[in-house]
Amino acid sequence: MPKKQYVAIPDDGCVWITGASSGIGRQLAIDLARAGWTVVVTARSLSALTELEERAADLSGRICAYAGDVANTELMEHMAAEIEEHLGPVVLLVANAGIYLPQDGLSGHVEDYRKTFEVNLMGTVNVLLPVINRMKERGRGQIGVVSSVAGYGGLPTSAAYGASKAGLINMVESLKFDLDLAGIRIQLINPGFVDTPATKSNPFPMPHLMTVEEAAREIVKGLNHPKRFEIAFPGPFVRQLKFLQLLPYRAYFALLKRTTGWSQKKAG
Numbered sequence: 665m666p667k668k669q670y671v672a673i674p675d676d677g678c679v680w681i682t683g684a685s686s687g688i689g690r691q692l693a694i695d696l697a698r699a700g701w702t703v704v705v706t707a708r709s710l711s712a713l714t715e716l717e718e719r720a721a722d723l724s725g726r727i728c729a730y731a732g733d734v735a736n737t738e739l740m741e742h743m744a745a746e747i748e749e750h751l752g753p754v755v756l757l758v759a760n761a762g763i764y765l766p767q768d769g770l771s772g773h774v775e776d777y778r779k780t781f782e783v784n785l786m787g788t789v790n791v792l793l794p795v796i797n798r799m800k801e802r803g804r805g806q807i808g809v810v811s812s813v814a815g816y817g818g819l820p821t822s823a824a825y826g827a828s829k830a831g832l833i834n835m836v837e838s839l840k841f842d843l844d845l846a847g848i849r850i851q852l853i854n855p856g857f858v859d860t861p862a863t864k865s866n867p868f869p870m871p872h873l874m875t876v877e878e879a880a881r882e883i884v885k886g887l888n889h890p891k892r893f894e895i896a897f898p899g900p901f902v903r904q905l906k907f908l909q910l911l912p913y914r915a916y917f918a919l920l921k922r923t924t925g926w927s928q929k930k931a932g
Contacts, residue, residue, distance in 0.1 A: 668890040669849040672806040674725065677753035678702040680744075682734050682791055683761030685712035687860035688810070691880040692758060697725035699884075704747050704754070706730050706791075707761070734761045734787030744794035753802060756887070757795045758853075759788045760810040762828075766821040770931060777824045784828035788835075800846040807843075808887055809836045810853045813896065816905050817916065820926050840893070851886065854896040855879050872901040 672679070679696055683689040685707035693703045697720040705713050705727055713729035720727040728751060732739045747754060762784045765776040788809060799805030814822050815829030836852045843850045856872055858879045874882075879897070886895030896902040908916055921927040 670804045670806055670847060671849075671888055671890055672756040674700040674702070677755035678704055678728075678747065678751045679756040679758065680704040680706065680747060680754045680791070680795070681758045681760055682706045682787070683810075684716065685709045688855065688858060688876055688879050688883070689758070689760040690716060691876040692760070692883055693727055694719060694723070695880050695884055697723045697727050699725065701725045701756075702751055703727045704730055704751060706732055706734065706743065708733050734790055735782045737786075737790045740790040741794045744791070744798065748798060754795055754798065755804070756806045756808075757791065758808045758810065758883075758887075759791050761787050761791075762810065762812075764825045766825075767823045768821070769823055772823065780824040780828050781831075784825070785831050785835075788832060792839075796843070796848060799848045803847045805848045806887070807848065807850045808853050808883070808895070809850065810855070811836070813854050813856050813902060813905050815854065817909055819920065820924050851892065852894045852896075853883055853886070854894060854902070855882075856896075856898055856901045871904075872898045874898060 679701050681689050681693050681696075681703060684693045684705035689705070689707070693705050693716060697703045702725055703720070705716055707713055708731065710729065710731040713731055717727045717729050730743055730747060732743055734740060744754065763780060765780055767773070767776060792807065792809070795805070795807065809832055811832040812825075812829040814826040815833045819826055833852060833854070836850055840850050856874065858874050858876060860876060874897070882897040883895055886892050908919065911919070
């Protein structure tokens with residue numbers, strides 16, 4: 665039976681959410697502030713974060729804006745120190761910042777790949793490491809890293825995005841071995857399709873599309889579960905995608921081409 669692990673609560677310290685100016689991150693910040701948390705929110709847009717601070721004025725917790733680019737290593741180190749100095753220990757980190765730049769495999773752009781990896785992968789590393797260093801000194805902490813079901817296997821237009829998310833899945837699985845020894849709980853968050861500005865550009869059907877409110881509720885529920893490692897949703901879609909990974913490649917590609925409409929797509 666899985667061992668119960670640390671579940672952070674508002675009395676222990678604050679929560680830091682990156683990529684909080686819109687989508688899942690924004691809604692998650694609101695939900696956690698409603699539950700009494702001091703929520704630190706980070707994104708590049710100060711105006712969006714300030715609006716989010718004001719949105720939380722009547723909630724039982726509060727939201728504090730710390731604007732910045734997660735791709736800036738030195739800034740994230742400085743920000744982690746500043747947050748703990750002014751707001752107390754970061755006992756829960758939700759590394760959510762990410763971008764989706766669709767790629768046509770026949771006309772890809774190097775800079776799109778580079779930017780995707782810098783934000784989605786290295787941006788996550790830039791917030792993880794300074795937080796881990798502080799959590800290990802206290803002997804406890806909780807971290808949720810937002811990847812995606814797109815990291816399970818290749819999907820059309822996702823050559824950059826999916827590769828970055830697959831990297832996050834592997835990274836979180838690998839980190840768990842050592843973080844467990846230090847009392848730091850790390851969890852993997854793999855949402856399916858969520859109705860955000862990023863997904864509106866998808867040129868194929870999106871089964872089991874969820875609202876940001878539904879997605880945020882699933883994440884909160886998973887973070888509060890004492891034994892859960894992967895927070896993946898919606899359940900039926902996750903099971904379908906994991907089943908696809910068991911198939912031989914010939915069947916995998918045939919099914920994906922048919923369900924996404926790629927069997928009708930013309931080159932160029």
